[in-house]
Amino acid sequence: MSKWIEGIPSYSDSDVLTNKDLYKMAVDYVAEYEEGNLKLFCFSKDYDVRTGVSITGRTGYDVVYILVRSSLAPEQVKMTEFERHVLIAKSFIYGQSCYFACVGIGSKDEARRLSSLALKGDDYYYTYQGLEYVPRANYDSHEILVLQALEELGVGYYIKNADNFKKLIGDDCKLYLEDGTIVSGYNNVCSFYDKCFLGLKEKGVKTDYFLSKSDNLPALYIEYVVDGSATGRVVYVKVDDSDGLITELRYDSPLNHKISFR
Secondary structure, eight states: OOSSOSSSOOOOGGGBOOHHHHHHHHHHHHHHHHHHTTSOEEEEEOOOGGGSOSEEEEETTEEEEEEEEEEETTOOOOOOHHHHHHHHHHHHHHOOEEEEEEEEEEESSHHHHHTTOOBTTOOEEEEEOOOEEOOSOSOOHHHHHHHHHHHHTSBTTBOOOTHHHHTTEEEEEEEEOTTSOEEESHHHHHHHHHHHHHHHHHTTOEEEEEEEEETTEEEEEEEEEETTEEEEEEEEEEEOTTTOOEEEEEEEOGGGSOEEOO
C-alpha cells in the first residue's frame, strides 16, 4: 500500500525515484516475470545501464543476454540503433542470443502517473510486452567491428590489464594522446599501455570501460576511480574493416563532448 495520499502530495527531491532506481525496478521486474513464467533462469543482473547487458540467464538450453530499458509513464522508450548494435556485437563475440525488454513504470495514482511523478514508497503499475529477439541482421559492419574491438579490450566491462589491448592492436596502429604526442607501431603502443596500467595499479586506481557514443561515433569511455572519486576519458577507436584490428586510438576529454550510453 502506498504511503502517499491521493493526487500530488507535498514532497522533497529525496522522495523522488532516480533513473537508477527505476532501471533497477525494471531489471528486477523482467527477471521475476520471466522466471515466474518458467521461461528464464537468471544467472546474474547488472544494474549499471552503461554495460549493455542487464540480465544474463538461460532460456531452455540457450544462454541469453537481455538488455532492459525503463521508462516513466506515460513515456515509452524504444531500443536505439546503437543499443541494437551493441547487442549484435556481443552476440557475435560470445555466441549468445540477445533480447530487448522495455518496461514502463507508472504510479497507480492517476494524477502522479499522468504527471510522470515517481515517489519512493508508492505503488506502481508495470507495462511490459515481453522479450523482443534481436537478430544478427541489418547492421553496420564497421560499427560492429568497432564495438567488437572495444568489447575485446576487457573481460565483461572491466579492463584487467594491457594484454587485452595487445590482442587487437594492428602493426601500424597510431595512438594520439591529448598533449599532441603520437605513439606509432605495435611495439610502442603496447609499451605505452604496459607502463600506463602498471602505474595505475600501483596508485590503486580502479579502471572501468563502457561502450558509449561521443559526437555520435562509437567510443570507449574509460573511467578512473580513486577513493570513490571518478574521472573519465574518451577514446575514439578506428579498426580495419578486413581484420578488425585497431588502427587508431585517439584520446579526448569527455568535458568537451556529449557522452551517451543510450
